[in-house]
Structures are given as structure tokens and as C-alpha cells.
Amino acid sequence: MNHVGSAFDDAFYSHPDKDLRQVLGLPVTDPWSRTYCGNGALAACRATLWHAMDQAAADLEAEFGDPSVANWKRVPADDEIQHSAVGVTTVPAIDWINRPTFQQVVQIPAVDxxxxxxxxxxxxxxxxxxxxxxxxxxxxxxxxxxxxxxxxxxxxxxxxxxxxxxxxxxxxxxxxxxxxxxxxxxxxxxxxxxxxxxxxxxxxxxxxxxxxxxxxxxxxxxxxxxxxxxxxxxxxxxxxxxxxxxxxxxxxxxxxxxxxxxxxxxxxxxxxxxxxxxxxxxxxxxxxxxxxxxxxxxxxxxxxxxxxxxxxxxxxxxxxx
Structure with missing residues (x-):
């Protein structure tokens, strides 16, 4: 991956991408000394990924209390960091982002x-x-x-x-x-x-x-x-x-x-x-x-x-x- 955004600092997101390409036998530059997903076995890697997806789905079903994927809906208010405008101007509510121009602060309510x-x-x-x-x-x-x-x-x-x-x-x-x-x-x-x-x-x-x-x-x-x-x-x-x-x-x-x-x-x-x-x-x-x-x-x-x-x-x- 070639990305200049701060979310890709030190190429962290490219590490699993390279590992999966090695499992698939695709050419990579500077391959890892070992392949991690499924220890290099395609079938084992596939099973591990499906297990992770199944577990994520089970967690979401428990969180939303509903087996229907259509009802697993996120809204900006679900974010742990909440956005609010301070002082200079007002803007519509936004989802959490990595580096907004107006910096985010943690507001601790006076009441628990x-x-x-x-x-x-x-x-x-x-x-x-x-x-x-x-x-x-x-x-x-x-x-x-x-x-x-x-x-x-x-x-x-x-x-x-x-x-x-x-x-x-x-x-x-x-x-x-x-x-x-x-x-x-x-x-x-x-x-x-x-x-x-x-x-x-x-x-x-x-x-x-x-x-x-x-x-x-x-x-x-x-x-x-x-x-x-x-x-x-x-x-x-x-x-x-x-x-x-x-x-x-x-x-x-x-x-x-x-x-x-x-x-x-x-x-x-x-x-x-x-x-x-x-x-x-x-x-x-x-x-x-x-x-x-x-x-x-x-x-x-x-x-x-x-x-x-x-x-x-x-x-x-x-x-x-």
C-alpha cells in the first residue's frame, strides 16, 4: 500500500496486506521471514479469517440485541469521542476523525x-x-x-x-x-x-x-x-x-x-x-x-x-x- 495519510504512519495497515499476499503466493517486495495467517497454509488462513468474521458478527448481534444485520446501525453519538463546536463557529455533528482542523478534546461531565x-x-x-x-x-x-x-x-x-x-x-x-x-x-x-x-x-x-x-x-x-x-x-x-x-x-x-x-x-x-x-x-x-x-x-x-x-x-x- 502507498498512502500518505496519517492513518498509515509506519505502514501498519500494509502489514496484513503483505502477509495475505504471501499466503496467496502473490509477488511481494521484501517478503516477511515467515507467513503469519494460518502459518502460511491457505486453508488454515481462510478458516481463521472466517472464524474472526463469525465472532465479530456474534459480538454485534449481542451488542444490538438483534440477529438482523439491517438493525446493526451506528450513529455519530456511538463514538467514544464526541464532537462539539467551541467558541469560533458551529458546524454540523460529525463522526470521529483522526485529525480535524479544530482539535478534539475530552469533556468529562460534572455528573457521573x-x-x-x-x-x-x-x-x-x-x-x-x-x-x-x-x-x-x-x-x-x-x-x-x-x-x-x-x-x-x-x-x-x-x-x-x-x-x-x-x-x-x-x-x-x-x-x-x-x-x-x-x-x-x-x-x-x-x-x-x-x-x-x-x-x-x-x-x-x-x-x-x-x-x-x-x-x-x-x-x-x-x-x-x-x-x-x-x-x-x-x-x-x-x-x-x-x-x-x-x-x-x-x-x-x-x-x-x-x-x-x-x-x-x-x-x-x-x-x-x-x-x-x-x-x-x-x-x-x-x-x-x-x-x-x-x-x-x-x-x-x-x-x-x-x-x-x-x-x-x-x-x-x-x-x-
């Missing part, structure tokens, strides 16, 4: 991803009233019981900003809500318009198991979410928190959690939301082992029985029409 586990309160909590004000309105609620414990999670090796800060989520009740608000929600998985409906959970910054934390987090009011457009395409991600590390299928949007002013406590960051998705671990892995946890937050201290993983909550922004 969270993996939320179904949890049942075993002691320490009594129901109480709360006045909750978010960008969708004011809710006079009763905080009923603990429902989930959320750990900061490393998604696909992106890291964790603060592993000591957790969210404990509570079921709430309120007067019947008529909220039916379309909202465009954007995050690493792309942008979709969903119908945001009445709130159902309140998530509160919490310490877990006696580990101190600055708890530099907002409270979040989580609203039911329905009818995302375009339809969300399920995908596989690797999630690692201090409970487990699992390959996990992200199935569908479940709720939008908006920063909320609880009983006059204020909001730190009104722009960053959490969009939570239903998840299921990929088969063939050890099932989650239930465990106990203690938590401390503005409601006091309590104990939880932590059960199966339920949602992945992703830092997001929203735009109202």
Missing part, C-alpha cells in the same frame, strides 16, 4: 453515570412530606419508601468522577399529574424526543456504608418517559461499579430525572439531567448477589436490602419546544 439497583428499606426511614420544584412545575409529595440505590459507574472505560457519592431513590406519591411535556433529550446515546409525564421517584445524594462524601450532587425528580422518537436501538455496554463489572444491554428509556429544589434546598446545576434506561445483563455472566447497605442522607440513616440492577442513568440535557 449511575447504575441503579432495586432496593428495599429494612430500617430507619419514615414517610414524610416534601415540596419539590423542578423545571416542569411544583409537586407537593409524600416520600413513601426507599426504592433504589445508585452507584457511580464506569461505562466503557470512561471513568468515575466521584465514587463516594451515591443516589438513594424513593417512591413518591402526589396529586394526579396532568404533565404531558414533549422534550428533546440529548446524551452519549444520541438525541430523541420523548413525552415527559408525572414524577414517580425522588433521588437524594447519599453516603453509603459509612464512606464520607462531599455529595456535590443535585437532588433529582424522576419523571416517567414515553414514546421516544426515533426509537431507541438497544446496545451493549460494559458497566463497572464497586459492586460488579458486567456486559450489559441497554434496553429502552425509562425516565428523565430533572434537578429539583427540595424544600427550598436549591439546585446546583439546572442544565444537567439524568436519563435512565432499563438494563439487563448479557447472558453467561454470574448473577448479581443481593447484599445489604447502609445509607446516610438528609432523611437520616437507614438500611437497605440491595437486589438486582434495574437502570443505567446517563448525564443528559433537555430542550423544550
Amino acid at each position: 453515570h449511575y447504575k441503579c439497583y432495586k432496593a428495599v428499606g429494612t430500617s430507619g426511614f419514615t414517610r414524610r412530606p416534601a415540596t419539590l420544584v423542578d423545571q416542569f412545575g411544583t409537586t407537593f409529595s409524600i416520600v413513601v419508601k426507599p426504592d433504589a440505590l445508585c452507584n457511580a459507574v464506569d461505562k466503557n472505560g470512561e471513568g468515575i468522577g466521584d465514587p463516594t457519592a451515591h443516589l438513594e431513590c424513593y417512591v413518591i406519591t402526589q396529586a394526579s399529574s396532568k404533565l404531558r411535556q414533549p422534550a428533546a433529550i440529548s446524551n452519549q446515546f444520541g438525541t430523541a424526543t420523548s413525552l415527559v409525564m408525572g414524577p414517580r421517584r425522588l433521588c437524594v445524594p447519599s453516603q453509603r456504608d459509612g464512606v464520607p462524601s462531599a455529595l456535590n450532587l443535585d437532588h433529582y425528580l424522576c419523571h416517567r418517559e414515553a414514546r421516544p422518537t426515533p426509537r431507541f436501538l438497544r446496545r451493549a455496554v460494559t458497566l463497572a461499579d464497586d459492586y460488579e463489572s458486567k456486559t450489559t444491554l441497554v434496553l429502552r428509556p425509562d425516565s428523565l430525572c430533572a434537578p429539583v429544589n427540595e424544600d427550598g434546598g436549591g439546585i446546583k446545576d439546572p442544565t444537567t439531567h439524568l436519563q435512565c434506561y432499563r438494563i439487563r445483563q448479557v447472558g453467561g455472566q454470574t448473577r448479581f448477589a443481593p447484599r445489604s447497605a447502609t445509607t446516610t442522607n438528609l432523611f437520616g440513616s437507614g438500611s437497605l436490602a440491595v437486589r438486582a440492577p434495574r437502570t443505567l442513568c446517563v448525564p443528559s440535557t433537555k430542550t423544550l419546544p
Whole structure:
């Protein structure tokens, strides 16, 4: 190969090309001292390549949760490096490229991803009233019981900003809500318009198991979410928190959690939301082992029985029409 692009520095891409030409018995300049693919045997090389293709297809089927090749669709939002314009001008969204004129930078969101586990309160909590004000309105609620414990999670090796800060989520009740608000929600998985409906959970910054934390987090009011457009395409991600590390299928949007002013406590960051998705671990892995946890937050201290993983909550922004 003769290519002057930076992707071909030191001719790395030409190495397998030369090896395959040697297997096929084609003339090459300065041949390798040995042939690698199939140790030089054409049949073995062919079998190795087909095996690699079969494995790649199996991995994609698992990632997208669909055996149909037509549904294995990539979008720019799938790239680990996300593009955004800064300062001088704006440009349309682009796929990741090697050397754009405007250099790429890694932007670490102020809010971590969270993996939320179904949890049942075993002691320490009594129901109480709360006045909750978010960008969708004011809710006079009763905080009923603990429902989930959320750990900061490393998604696909992106890291964790603060592993000591957790969210404990509570079921709430309120007067019947008529909220039916379309909202465009954007995050690493792309942008979709969903119908945001009445709130159902309140998530509160919490310490877990006696580990101190600055708890530099907002409270979040989580609203039911329905009818995302375009339809969300399920995908596989690797999630690692201090409970487990699992390959996990992200199935569908479940709720939008908006920063909320609880009983006059204020909001730190009104722009960053959490969009939570239903998840299921990929088969063939050890099932989650239930465990106990203690938590401390503005409601006091309590104990939880932590059960199966339920949602992945992703830092997001929203735009109202």
C-alpha cells in the first residue's frame, strides 16, 4: 500500500496486506521471514479469517440485541469521542476523525453515570412530606419508601468522577399529574424526543456504608418517559461499579430525572439531567448477589436490602419546544 495519510504512519495497515499476499503466493517486495495467517497454509488462513468474521458478527448481534444485520446501525453519538463546536463557529455533528482542523478534546461531565439497583428499606426511614420544584412545575409529595440505590459507574472505560457519592431513590406519591411535556433529550446515546409525564421517584445524594462524601450532587425528580422518537436501538455496554463489572444491554428509556429544589434546598446545576434506561445483563455472566447497605442522607440513616440492577442513568440535557 502507498498512502500518505496519517492513518498509515509506519505502514501498519500494509502489514496484513503483505502477509495475505504471501499466503496467496502473490509477488511481494521484501517478503516477511515467515507467513503469519494460518502459518502460511491457505486453508488454515481462510478458516481463521472466517472464524474472526463469525465472532465479530456474534459480538454485534449481542451488542444490538438483534440477529438482523439491517438493525446493526451506528450513529455519530456511538463514538467514544464526541464532537462539539467551541467558541469560533458551529458546524454540523460529525463522526470521529483522526485529525480535524479544530482539535478534539475530552469533556468529562460534572455528573457521573449511575447504575441503579432495586432496593428495599429494612430500617430507619419514615414517610414524610416534601415540596419539590423542578423545571416542569411544583409537586407537593409524600416520600413513601426507599426504592433504589445508585452507584457511580464506569461505562466503557470512561471513568468515575466521584465514587463516594451515591443516589438513594424513593417512591413518591402526589396529586394526579396532568404533565404531558414533549422534550428533546440529548446524551452519549444520541438525541430523541420523548413525552415527559408525572414524577414517580425522588433521588437524594447519599453516603453509603459509612464512606464520607462531599455529595456535590443535585437532588433529582424522576419523571416517567414515553414514546421516544426515533426509537431507541438497544446496545451493549460494559458497566463497572464497586459492586460488579458486567456486559450489559441497554434496553429502552425509562425516565428523565430533572434537578429539583427540595424544600427550598436549591439546585446546583439546572442544565444537567439524568436519563435512565432499563438494563439487563448479557447472558453467561454470574448473577448479581443481593447484599445489604447502609445509607446516610438528609432523611437520616437507614438500611437497605440491595437486589438486582434495574437502570443505567446517563448525564443528559433537555430542550423544550
